[in-house]
Amino acid sequence: MDYQSAVAYIESIPKFTKKNSLSHTRYLLIKLKYPGVLRKITHVAGTNGKGSVCIYLRDILLGEKKSVGTFTSPHLVRINERFLIDKDEVSDEGFLEAFHEVYDTVKEMEAEGYEHPTYFEFLFVMAMVIFEKADVEYIVLETGLGGRLDATNSVIKPTLSIITSIGPDHQSILGETIEEIAGEKAGIIKRNVPLIFDGREKKSRKIIENAAKNASVPYEIVDDSSYQLMNIRGKVIDFLPSTGYDKNDVWxxxxxxxxxxVNALLAIRAAALLLETQSYPDSFKETVKNTEIPGRMEEVVPNIFVDGAHNLQAVTEACKVLNQISEEAEALPVVLYSAVSDKDYRKIIPYICTHTKAKEYAVVGLTNSRGVSGKELAEVFHENTKEKIVVKENVQETIEYIKSESENRPVFCFGSLYLVGEIKAALGGKSNAKF
Structure with a gap:
């Protein structure tokens, strides 16, 4: 197969289906001679913040002249984004070479009576092959969904585990309560593998801490007491870490x-542990200051912001930032929202309407098969606000609208990383990784 055929094959694999067992994924890795097994692997789980932590950690390690492979999901514009070697996406040639190795091995497994890997399982194993061929020293793995049963958890002995903030999401799969969800995320904890986690949510903190103690795991907690907020100047946020590592200077x-x-601090502590340093080098500080996070309140063109916030916890934070930017711009914004069907948009939309002030709200349907129609989203907005509602059925027809509105006011587009990807692609944008 050529590159386009390989991508088409992968995209044809069911995405949201029953997972195979971890032993199934391990068997596939074993048949491939367990790529990545000798690398220093950091395994990252959580509801929100996983991608940001991965990017901060990657950049810090790169700043220390280390080679890093980073596997994250979903991609925003192009599937190669999921596989970063240092800051570069895997080349089409590298992608295709890894694809063929995994594809051929999968066909051997099927001949033995094994099920085909799911979409995410296939991509995860490809990532391990890609990073093995690149001979990276460090691998940063972001879980796809949950933790305990996630394909990435087939890695038997990572160097470090990180759990980011926990909140309601994917309840039909992970559980209805915070405790149940935290238990699934805590499933990545492995005996004697150090853990760093976000302990701001009390219920999840108790679950994760107990799991760490039961596994005899040394752990560190990052929470609101881990820093002092000093100043917010537009996009720049100054803070003072309050840990035994800091020099009492502002970051x-x-x-x-x-x-x-908190996401930055999780990565900073992780890097200090991985690099076995008892202090934070000045290079850490410089790297963190210059790190950019694609798809997280990213200003893709002047006055147009995109954010992947898709659950209530993330939308709550996005609304705070939206209000901050609007106040600084001294203009009521346009808020563009989209959602996929398994998200609790009937709770999220009322929150948006009561916690933001907007010139008007706009909704758009996604090309993704799980996308909620613009008409259905508009009905929920009409139930919760008297402001004008603009309905668009696809992102292409939305672009001229948001471009014209952004001439005089900020436009915020959020609700799904799929929306972020479609907007960036339509605007001719790319992820921060190189193509």
Missing amino acids: SINVYGEYQI
Whole structure:
């Protein structure tokens, strides 16, 4: 197969279906001679913040002249984004070579009576092959969904585990309560593998801490006491870490949202542990200041912001940033929202309407098969606000609309990473990784 045929094959694999067992994925890895097994692997789970933590950690390690393979999901514009070697997406040639190795091995397994891997399982194994061929020293793995049963959890002995913030999402799969969801995320904890986790949510903190103790795991907690907010200047946030590592000097991050401080600190502590340093080098500080997070309140063109917030916890933070930027711009924004059917948009939309002030709200349907129609989203908005509602059925016809509105006011587009990807693609944008 050529590159386009390989991508088409992968996209034809069911995405949201029953997972295979971890032993199934391990068997596939074993048949491939367990690629990546000798690398220093950091395994990252959580509801929100996983991608940001992965990017911060990757950048810090690169700043220390280490080679890093990073596997994240979903991609925003192009599937190669999921496989980063340092900051570069895997080449089409590298992608295709890994694809053929996995494809051929899968066919051997099927001949033995094994099921075909799911979409995510196939991509995860491809990532391990890609990183083995690139001979990276460090691998950063973001879980796809949950943790305990996620394909990435087939890695038997990572170097470090990280769990980011926990909140309601994918309840039909992970459980209805925070405790149940936290239990699934805590499933990545492995005996004697150090853990760093976000402990701001009390219920999840108790579950994760107990799991760590039961597994004899050394752990560190990052929460609101781990830093002091010093100043917010537009996109620049200054903070003072309050850990035994800091030198009592002010750090900065260059992304919107105070919540990103905790994500940065999770990565900073992780890097210090991985590199076995008892202090934070000045290079850490410089790297964190210059790190950019694609798809997280990203200004893709002037005055048009995109954010992947898709559950109530993430939307709550996105609304805070939206209000901050609008106040600084001294203009009521346009808020564009989209959603996929398994998200709790009937709770999210009322929150948006009561926690933001907008010139008007707009809704758009996604090309994704799980996308909720613009008409259905508009009905929920009409139930919760008297402001004007603009309905668009696809992103292409939305682009001229948001471009014209952004001449005089900020436009915020959120509700799904699929929306972020479609908007960036339509605007001719790309992820921060190189093509």
